[in-house]
Amino acid sequence: MTETASKEAAIRETTTRDTANHYLNRDLSWVEFNWRVLEEAQDPATPLLERAKFLAIVSSNFDEFMSVRVAGIKDQMKAGYTKKDFTGYTPAGLFKRIMKRSEKMVVEQYRTYREILRMLAKEGIHLTEYNDLSATQRRAMDEYYHDIIFPVLTPMAVDQARPFPLVHTQSVYLAVVLRKDGDDPEDDPYFAILQVPSNLTRYIELPGRVNSKKQEYILIEELIEQHIQTLFSGYKAVSVHSFRLTRNADLTLNEEGAEDLLEEIENQLRRRRWGAPVRLEVQKGIHPYALKQLTEEFEITDNTFEIDGPIDLTYMMRLAGHLRGYDHLRYKPIQSVYPAELQDIEDLFGKLRQRDVLVYHPYESFDAVTDFICQAAYDPQVLAIKMTLYRVSGNSPLIQALARAAESGKQVTVVVELKARFDEERNIAWARKLEQSGCHVVYGLIGLKTHAKITLVVRQESDGLRRYVHVGTGNYNDNTAKLYTDVGLFTSHKIIGEDASALFNEVTGFSAPHNWKAFGVAPTDLMEKLCEKVEREAEFAAQGKPARIIAKLNSLSNQQMVDVLYKASQAGVKIDLIVRGVCCLRPGVPGLSDNITVRSIVDRFLEHSRIFYFENGGTPEIYIASADWMTRNLTRRVELMCPVFDKQIQASLINILQLSLDDNVKARQLQPNGLYERICAKDDEPQLRSQFEAMRISSWKTTAHEA
Structure with missing residues (x-):
């Protein structure tokens, strides 16, 4: 190698090493998340039997981590793979760090x-x-x-x-x-x-x-x-x-x-x-x-x-x-309430023709979703029901309703994701049952998991066909809906209905990628739309216009998404990320991410909702989604991001985000060094525990009068 080539190689190595310092490793970040779960098992303020449950969750999390993530790293090592990832780790180096941190955690566990x-x-x-x-x-x-x-x-x-x-x-x-x-x-x-x-x-x-x-x-x-x-x-x-x-x-x-x-x-x-x-x-x-x-x-x-x-x-x-x-x-049992907008309503579809409805689980009952499917199944004016199923409970009333709808002559199409990890056997059983009832069961697109959570109901009405849609951030699972925080949107919005039909046609048939009017859909254009919206905030900031991003999600590990957020921060955009688990972005680094904060909330319920807020120069846009900002979600899954047009519901979602940002009991803030520190209430401010505050419905749901 010539002297010039040697210098160029050294420069490349230095650049790679310096750039790698911009990111936190995905797997090490996951280990830190499991530490936060363990801290809940150690917290004297947590009821004793709940502490025992958190301890069990630590073990369960480790089992999946070892059998999937560490297994993949060991496969790379066995194959002799030595290339560094974008965070600067070779498989062997990463494995060594994981083992050292994991062994320490097991002792503490x-x-x-x-x-x-x-x-x-x-x-x-x-x-x-x-x-x-x-x-x-x-x-x-x-x-x-x-x-x-x-x-x-x-x-x-x-x-x-x-x-x-x-x-x-x-x-x-x-x-x-x-x-x-x-x-x-x-x-x-x-x-x-x-x-x-x-x-x-x-x-x-x-x-x-x-x-x-x-x-x-x-x-x-x-x-x-x-x-x-x-x-x-x-x-x-x-x-x-x-x-x-x-x-x-x-x-x-x-x-x-x-x-x-x-x-x-x-x-x-x-x-x-x-x-x-x-x-x-x-x-x-x-x-x-x-x-x-x-x-x-x-x-x-x-x-x-x-x-x-x-x-x-x-x-x-x-x-x-x-x-x-x-x-x-134990924690006191939560009394999930039925959404006020849908209480004492015999004609749910009539209500949805008037306005959209937001539900927030587990604070609001999943029964609203079940009733939506059941009413569609028994309504003689309903012609078709189309639905995605990723993880379903062991005795799901939704399966019974879909089967009943098919037996009564309705066109029922169910996209069952057979590859939902560790739920494969259960989903196979449901797929067979649905097929026996006369449902059209589709297993999605080759090479892609169908992770979108959406139901489409097509109904014959006096003025023609109308589409009713439910879009959620969580699975259609009545059991996990009591344990996970998720949001769902009921709507009869024409554009959303048209996009919903196109999405099912694309998944079940040979339709070319659709020109989505409302949705962002992975793997076709969701990444592109997210990047465009982040870059638009940067442009507004450069023009001195209102620019802000708030994103609530489970994981952030895609390098392109991290990089576009860094650029927005450097342009002056204030960015607040609420990331429960893995986060590869390093916040608070001078000149790189000064304007970014990252917090994680681990509490009684598993934070699972994905909500994205873009200030948009003073005309805010808000979306709910099934996708985290991970490479697998953005490139290897059928995922869905849906806009929220109703101003009152937008205000409610902003309140949900603000509750998370104001949490000073169970929130932990990510430091530039990759460790998390608890956010504690100051001497002169009251404690606010976002999940407990959300149990008081009025604390997050905006009434029509307020809007």
Whole structure:
């Protein structure tokens, strides 16, 4: 290499390194998000059983992160990929940072677990060890083991004649090291594994003690360990320790070559059980021989976690929900109200002809959405119903209504997203049921997930056909609508209705990309429209006109979106981002992002709504959307951004955004170094907790008089 070429290469390397400092890494940002969830489990102000739930969520989040994101990084490392991403990390360097931060979090997670157990004990709820059982309790548990657990267990020896059996992903197993009397201590011991039955309850309630009001439980794996000798007669168990394997859970679909996508996904789900090992969790103190057997079999040396406590704390979610009589340790039940605009309305369509209606879940009931679909299903004037389904609840009334509509002769088209990760099996079941009822079931476009949330109802009326539309930021799931914050818009606006028809035609047929009058649709033009609106704010700022952006979303990781926001900030646009999870933008950097703030709210409900506000020189535009500002949402999914034209609803959405910006209890602000700091109320200002404030409907919903 010549001297000139060497200098140019050095300049490129320096430029890349300096530019990389402008961004936070997506995966490390996600780890920081899970830290914020863990902080909720640690917060003394959070009710105790809710703290237990947050702890379970930390475990569940980690499971998905390891099985998808870390699995992808390990695939890159295995393939020898060494190129740096736009945040400056090679796969190997990123993996090392993730492991270091994750190991620290796991230690803190189990310290929190022990603290929560101590506090539960003070409330009379005990997780008891077998050796501490009373005689009566021990007899009851011995009987339970022999009658219920023992018949289900299958010990699996590992030796030359019996190769290592299949270990299912995220199932708890016991690793058993055995010896026979008279064995040479220098010889290798015997080894076997045993799956802890996942179809039996993880925690077993103990009989009450005499004159005691304590509620006591024992974990099933401890009961099995205490009776391990019943499974290996003639051998002595030297050690029994639990372990759990996490496998790569990402599906690799051949959509082009699949004659039946539903069948292809079913096949892939079966193959998921054989996904490459990604993470190994082992109980602290595991026998060295057992650890050697596991790490060699799974070929894992760089991602093994030694767990000081029960492996897989997701059981805490079920335990917290199972306990009765401890309402003082929970959040008070939320009383979702039916939207005032739709109360006592027999003709919902008549109301929507008069004005648009906004619903804000979970503060307002999802029943409004269910009623919209049900009324459409039974209304003889309704000719067609078209709907997207991404994640549906286990016993969804919407499915029943759609089936009823099809059976009564209506044209019912349902776009079912079979590739919704970890909900594939449930969606396959719903797809089959809908098809049997006569619905037209479509699985979307090849290579793209359909993530848009929209329903179109076509109705014959006296003056012709009219379209009614519901557009939401969340899934059509009545269960998660009680746990997630989402907004939904009911409208009969002509332009939105026309775009809705065009969208379904594009997804279900061969229509060319539409010239959208209202919608922004990914992957065709949503990115372009968002960038144009951000750049327009920059132009207004340069002209001295009102310029501001407020965006509420779950994640921001697309480099192009980050860069266009940086440019707007440099032009003087005030930008407030409310990003619950991943954020690759580094706010508050002099000369780069001085005018940008980023805050995250982690509280009782999962913040899930996507709301975008653009000042537009004094004529504000407001949108709701299904899409986060991530590359996958903007380029690899069918996503939808819908404008809100109604001034009163615009004002209500602004109030929702302002509540989040004013939160000084559960909000945390992202610092330039990538860490988050709590936003605390000043001495002279009252505390404002946005989710609790939103429960008081008048605090966010603008009345017609106010508008």
